[in-house]
Amino acid sequence: MTRSAIHSRRHAVRGSILHFVDDPALHADDGIAAFEYHEDGVLVVEGGHVTKVGSAPELLGALGPGTPLEDLTGMLVLPGFIDAHIHFVQTDIIGSHGRRLLEWLERYTFPAERAFADSGHAQEVAEFFVRELLRNGTTTALVMGSVHRASVDAIFAAAQRRGMRLIAGKVMMDRNCPEDLRDTAESGYAESKALIEKWHGQGRLQYAITPRFAPTSTPEQLAAAGRLAAEHRDAFVHTHLSENEEEVEWARRLFPERRNYLDVYDHYGLLRPRSVLAHAIWLDDGEFRRIAQARAAVVHCPTCNLAMGSGLFDLRRATEAGVLTALGTDVGGGTSFSLLRVLDEAYKVAQLRREVLSPLRAFYLATLGAARALDLEDRIGSFRAGNEADFVILDPAATPLLARRTASAATLAEKLFLLMTLGDERVVARTYVGGQVVHER
Ligand code: GUN
Ligand code: ZN
Numbered sequence: 386m387t388r389s390a391i392h393s394r395r396h397a398v399r400g401s402i403l404h405f406v407d408d409p410a411l412h413a414d415d416g417i418a419a420f421e422y423h424e425d426g427v428l429v430v431e432g433g434h435v436t437k438v439g440s441a442p443e444l445l446g447a448l449g450p451g452t453p454l455e456d457l458t459g460m461l462v463l464p465g466f467i468d469a470h471i472h473f474v475q476t477d478i479i480g481s482h483g484r485r486l487l488e489w490l491e492r493y494t495f496p497a498e499r500a501f502a503d504s505g506h507a508q509e510v511a512e513f514f515v516r517e518l519l520r521n522g523t524t525t526a527l528v529m530g531s532v533h534r535a536s537v538d539a540i541f542a543a544a545q546r547r548g549m550r551l552i553a554g555k556v557m558m559d560r561n562c563p564e565d566l567r568d569t570a571e572s573g574y575a576e577s578k579a580l581i582e583k584w585h586g587q588g589r590l591q592y593a594i595t596p597r598f599a600p601t602s603t604p605e606q607l608a609a610a611g612r613l614a615a616e617h618r619d620a621f622v623h624t625h626l627s628e629n630e631e632e633v634e635w636a637r638r639l640f641p642e643r644r645n646y647l648d649v650y651d652h653y654g655l656l657r658p659r660s661v662l663a664h665a666i667w668l669d670d671g672e673f674r675r676i677a678q679a680r681a682a683v684v685h686c687p688t689c690n691l692a693m694g695s696g697l698f699d700l701r702r703a704t705e706a707g708v709l710t711a712l713g714t715d716v717g718g719g720t721s722f723s724l725l726r727v728l729d730e731a732y733k734v735a736q737l738r739r740e741v742l743s744p745l746r747a748f749y750l751a752t753l754g755a756a757r758a759l760d761l762e763d764r765i766g767s768f769r770a771g772n773e774a775d776f777v778i779l780d781p782a783a784t785p786l787l788a789r790r791t792a793s794a795a796t797l798a799e800k801l802f803l804l805m806t807l808g809d810e811r812v813v814a815r816t817y818v819g820g821q822v823v824h825e826r
Contacts, residue, residue, distance in 0.1 A: 388542050395431040400457035402426030404768040405753040409745045416609030430774040433819035438768040465524025465775035466724040467755035470663040470684040470713025473514040473540050474498050474531040479717040486629040495563050501531035509540035515543040519824040521722045522813040524775035528553040532566050534576050541584045546821045552593035559606045570605040593621035599636045599649045621659045628664035628693040647672040656681050666696040672708035682758035686715035687730035701740045711733050711755035724751045728805035744801035774820035783812040
């Protein structure tokens with residue numbers, strides 16, 4: 386019998402199982418009521434969905450003799466990571482040295498994105514990109530393509546082949562970028578609409594209407610994107626907001642009649658549930674309040690923000706304002722595909738702000754927190770019965786140093802903190818999508 390036939394049937398995994406039921410920041414006592422942890426636990430999966438999670442002594446007897454059980458004792462079993470902001474078309478410029486945002490876009494990004502006019506190139510990069518996500522334990526991502534339709538066809542096709550839940554969209558940009566990377570208000574609208582009709586809701590794929598950021602769209606194009614957002618309320622809106630001070634100043638000059646940068650998106654109908662705004666660093670209290678009120682989400686991308694010297698995201702202010710917050714690698718401005726590296730940098734950014742990010746909250750943000758921010762809580766992000774069975778097996782002894790250091794870690798929080806401090810894709814022993822193994826170290 387093939388592996389996939391086994392895995393569409395009922396099967397179970399035994400290991401240390403952790404998932405979140407709420408935001409640890411909203412609970413006292415180190416957020417103990419916000420998560421469920423079974424040091425010796427069992428996760429039962431059937432037909433691509435979670436059916437049960439519990440302690441091994443409680444569940445093993447009830448599994449039935451015919452149910453295959455994979456013994457992963459010693460490993461940590463977590464819901465798959467969710468990367469809420471990443472550019473697949475920037476895979477080949479990760480680690481480009483020494484520029485701030487606007488210069489980096491001109492010098493590295495636009496030339497790299499130009500290559501996606503070639504659909505063969507798009508397909509090759511999409512395959513590599515999806516494999517890299519899975520190697521890093523990322524089972525869902527919100528992905529920016531290039532301006533070319535074919536880039537989105539390529540990334541959706543690559544995700545579909547593996548049964549992944551993935552959200553993507555064609556970038557819309559019709560000014561302040563190279564001529565050959567521009568669409569228009571009309572063509573951006575028409576091509577995005579055609580892609581929505583082709584892909585949105587096909588299996589686990591969903592579309593994001595993707596104006597790159599305010600400076601590269603005319604008012605007419607933002608209005609067209611807003612029309613699309615009103616016509617397809619269950620599609621996502623995905624853009625960048627207030628990442629860097631020069632960018633904020635530029636947006637103000639381009640839209641002098643708007644109250645602030647956020648108000649540009651708000652004015653054109655782009656701020657609503659399922660609107661996802663990457664960065665959100667240089668915001669005032671009013672902007673945070675308005676994002677919360679609109680039930681839009683922001684994405685903290687610390688590896689990118691530090692690499693580009695953009696600024697320090699204020700997680701405490703976002704949390705206190707009730708803003709839905711997720712984490713993003715933001716490859717290729719970001720410097721790693723690994724959400725574990727992102728957690729490490731998020732912790733350090735918080736330190737520089739004299740705030741503390743607890744390991745439990747960090748892992749919440751990479752799983753259930755992101756699912757909530759993306760309005761996908763009823764499908765992914767936790768092991769709630771009925772959810773899609775996307776999960777990762779993390780090896781707390783993946784490297785000699787991790788093994789040595791973890792041996793003296795007494796609590797779950799200490800173990801998680803070591804995984805985020807010392808870990809990367811080396812700790813991802815396996816990745817499952819829809820209950821099937823899609824990556825094995
Ligand atoms: N702002 C507009 N485009 C981009 C991009 O590609 N990356 C980042 N980090 N910020 C942007
Ligand atoms: Zn980005």
